Amino acid sequence: MKTKRLCTVGVIFLFFVAAACKKEMGSAAEKLALNNHDTVFVHPGLLHKQSDFDRMKSKVGAGAEPWLSGWHQLTANPHSALSWQPHPADTVYRGSDGVHRENYAQLYNDIAAAYATALRWKISGEDAYADKSIQIMNAWSGTLKGLGGNNDVNLAAGLYGYQFANAAEIMRTYKGWAPADFSRFQKMMRNIFYPMNHAFLTRRERCMSHFYANWDLCVMNSILAIGVLCDDRDLYNEAISYFKYGAGNGAVRNAVYFVHPDGLGQWQESGRDQGHTTLGIGLMGAFCEMAWNQNDDMYGYDNNRFLKGAEYVAAYNLGDAVPYKPYTNCVGVVQNEISSGSRGNNRPVWELVYNHYVNRKGLAAPNCARFAQRVRPEGGGGNYGPNSGGYDQLGYGTLTCTLK
Template sequence: MKSSNEQSTGISRRTFLYSLGALALSGCNGEISPAATTMTRTTSRASTSSVTLARVANGATDIATSGAFVHPGLLHTQADFERMAQKVAGQASPWYEGWQKLIANGHTRLSWSPRPQVEVDRGGSGAQNYPVLYNDIAAAYACALYWKVTGDTAYADKAVQIMNAWSSTLQRLGGDSNVDLAAGIYGYEFANAGEIMRSYAGWAAGDFAAFQSMMLNVFYPINVDFLNRHNNTDVTHYWANWDLCNMASIMAIGVLCDDHTLFDQAVNYFIDGAGNGAIAQAVYYLHPGYLGQWQETGRDQGHNTLGIALGGAICEMAWNQGVDLYGYDNNRFLAGAEYVAKANLVQTDGTYLTVPYATYSNVDVTQADFSTASQGTVRPCWALVYNHYVNRKGLAAPWSTRFALAIQPEGGGGDYGTTSGGYDQLGYGTLTCTRDAAAPIAAPSGLTAFASAGQVMLSWWGVANGISYSVKRASSSGGAYTTIASGIGDPLTYTDSPSAGTWYYVVSAQTASGESADSSEAVAVTVVQPHTYLKFDETSGASAADATGNGHAGALVGGATHVAGRVGNAVSLDGSSGYVSLPNSVVADLSDFTIAAWVFWNGGNAWARIFDFGAGTGRYLFLTPKNSTGVMRFAITTNGGHGERGINANVALPTGQWAHVAVTLSGTVATLYLNGTVIGGANDVVFAPWRVGPTAQNWIGRSQYAADPYFNGSIDEFRIYRCAMSADQITALAQGT
């Protein structure tokens, strides 16, 4: 049955979001902010609709929900509570062991006395009284669970007493910038306790309204202000968890208060927000086999595991309202969870497995290595991840599964100590999240294939009952396929070395009952192949045809005109407003590539663009005729200017003449050419266009950065190819042969 939200929109948002995921890629060959300052935040809030959240929506599709919310519908639904009650009554394992953890916890006491405060401070030079708040939240949540499992209203009354005490007393949150963590972590936790209790007849309507008002007026303004401004710092300054906890709070408050504006803010920031907590930045780099390097991996593992706890809470709360963030971008969150689980699961000999690592940079640091600090941190978050992907969806999640089973039954508040996340998440996942296994999916899913230096890198998601996997290849779509590898276990990746051409792949699983069906097909191209070709030979109008027939036509914008070119006509750009716009995500299916054009530059200030394809100032690839040091530069990044990988050439683009420029990427090797001659190169360009993700600002002659100048001159014969051309091929292109 569809949720009420799915019925109201006529389409399953879960299905829609998952469809934004995997592309069949083709190509080729205690947190303290360093800027902490003492502050007390305003608690005034006029109305939900008057508060907007600044977002970068360049390439993603906004989610706009409507209709009635599911209640209870945050971390737990009524169906979840009914399952818990049934399993506990039957003393079924492991639910019953999880129940024992709950009733043994000191927060589940009818003698608990709340200690509400007018102001709660975290950080700064004053008294640090925030533990009073998180202990009372842990008690309210534990008692609420007790009531839902047993029906004992004495525990319901205790939970209500705690929440009423705070809603009638708390007026503000303060401290230094760490107040943002308090508002985020304790905001989403407190809202979850309130959501459980909202149906209790013993909670007076006026008291529930007062609780909603506290969440809206004390917690939410800090949450939304942080995501909007990041305390006026560079957007990469704050680690992923700062964004994640504030997203979680906004989402939870939105459901608690039946406010779609808030809920949608959180969902859409998770999808394409500018900060490090948005999923594309949180899972910083996808390694083969879908091991997704988490953004805090080079910092320490205590905070890295917290990211999984917070990200999982966001995904589950969204799922219970019909939005599949778990599956978004080909299960990108699962990729992050599997990476973190594998890196932190202690082996029988006391050691840890190694995981691949890509250097990470932000405005403050460059981290070249995996951090072993706090490695092995245990947080009560793995039951949720394991049960969603394996027992609810039928996917394989081997490392999250091993971690969940190794630490069950998961406890709750205080069971793990404050340093290992005892109060950063609510816990009790063995009781609340464990579910009977669903049927495994029929075939491996999410298969991607991208070419890298002539090889093809394949990754896929396995089936829950998979033992091993086979890779099959064909020279035409639909087969016939030939098995080229079998017996593949962990990680689920394979590197093929085919001859130059276009190749089609599927994967099947070997299970105890035999071979599964084949996965969906993925295609990879290992030969130079035209992708986009704008001749600009039109004599009028505002469009530039794509001669490849691939539908990548350009649109002339801002006064761009046609003039005589190097070959036929060209597009003339005036340096003030003119540029050419290409279709959304035009290079999202590229790995190795060649981009080439004839360029006539009239000169001007640094940082004009020959081309710039991106989603704002966080994710892009560009070529400039002159950077601040006076030379041509190509760069590509998924983390803004601080994370750029690229080439500084040895010369600037000459002015007042036609020049042929080209840039290629083969594996991690990028090369920049001028008039057929190499003028620069780099061998550490680990980003390819597909890693940049969805883009809606794909421009010739204009920069992602508003302060950069527009290109002044003409551009002709703009070409994109799959695969990296050889030096001889570039020379031939420059010579027109």
């Protein structure tokens, strides 16, 4: 009798061991596939591919809406003007270190201009705008030596890293960008922005939920974008792996940290304020789109988990009631109710999310659709206030992301 019982226990034990091994093997296989991904990147292949530019050019040329209204938003923005002059700095400071003056506005304004003029070139075909974009990027790659400030410098390295890489990715095919100058820009991104990005994601601290989701997300975006710009598969894989398996709040299962029975996914910063939740949607949307253009579907990862989070954030910021699970973390943050701070915050982030899930994939995203309608046509840097928050997204999604 005792022998029979021991055999039964042994069988049960082996069953669970086999199940655990199967799960671990599946995870290992997924990681192996990630590392063995085709090493050839799509170029241009960050937020926009050449097919996207062909669509924009065709629709604007035909006077079709809403692309034409999006184009007018772009051309009316002073950052897209040929008169724009860059103001590069040797060191960019974000966050007071008690010694240096913060000057990061010089960088985010010039990035907005480099991106806006790059778009104008791709759609109008006028080389003067390409030359302006290149002028701005050459000025910075020939001047910038480092990033400084307090801990907020990680936000600068993340936000401006991925945005600058996007402007350069658009312009990489322009015959007027000298190979040596493009190489110098790549080195700036790899040697100044990436090391700070990498150090942040690989930090070792007692509590990895110390930083809110937007910190990790902007850094993940920068690493992924620099990986594509520099044709470095290891950097790209680093960002993709963190999205899936990372310990911090930028990983998708931590950013959309609880899925309610109604299918809405509570965003990790919902108890903090709505300005940061909508920023998070913009950052995760940008990450998913850049990966999509390299043939990796992060939008759909974990049963469209990002869609559930975006629908939750959109619903609450449109005035709807949403369920809320009290949030706590390991540094003592306790948020027992959803925050109404900055509720209704407008950012140019919704066209991208709406067009992917609804027009590209044919899924239901009614709250994202309503928010996209509300902010259409989306503007860019400078259209949402003069401070850094108005430049957290590259914008112009009505022009660039509308599919039909």
